Amino acid sequence: MPKLSxxxxxxxxxxxxxxxxxxxxxxxxxxxxxxxxxKIDGEHVKFLMDMIDKNNDGTxxxxxxxxxxxxxxxxxxxxxxxxxxxxxDSDFSGxxxxxxxxxxxxxxxxxxxxxxxxxITNILSDNKDGTLSYxxxxxxxxxxTK
Ligand SMILES: [Ca+2]
Ligand SMILES: [Ca+2]
Numbered sequence: 001m002p003k004l005s006x007x008x009x010x011x012x013x014x015x016x017x018x019x020x021x022x023x024x025x026x027x028x029x030x031x032x033x034x035x036x037x038x039k040i041d042g043e044h045v046k047f048l049m050d051m052i053d054k055n056n057d058g059t060x061x062x063x064x065x066x067x068x069x070x071x072x073x074x075x076x077x078x079x080x081x082x083x084x085x086x087x088x089d090s091d092f093s094g095x096x097x098x099x100x101x102x103x104x105x106x107x108x109x110x111x112x113x114x115x116x117x118x119x120i121t122n123i124l125s126d127n128k129d130g131t132l133s134y135x136x137x138x139x140x141x142x143x144x145t146k
Contacts, residue, residue: 023059096132
């Protein structure tokens, strides 16, 4: 679960979205984060935003922003699989379902259909609810990105 509450995420998002468009651009995001922490790597922020931008409109809506904050706070930014895991986990469940796997593989430009993602998840699921743990997800990513 994200450490920030949904209402905290909403108010930060509102502050960033100064023109009240319901969207935040990478430029707005980087500028704001750099105000809070000068050491922030703008390129990494843009990379994360691109990974999370499910509808590919180049901006973040409030849900995508919640995912971003979850990645930002919880991922091990030195480990790609960890970053991809938090980018993929768009419902903050701490596990990856077949839809989440499909979306992240698409972002990584790995050619897998939704049906194949479902099969992979069914076969390799190591959780009772049919989802993937971080450990299993990491192995799948390693296999695909070799
Ligand atoms: Ca978007
Ligand atoms: Ca999930």
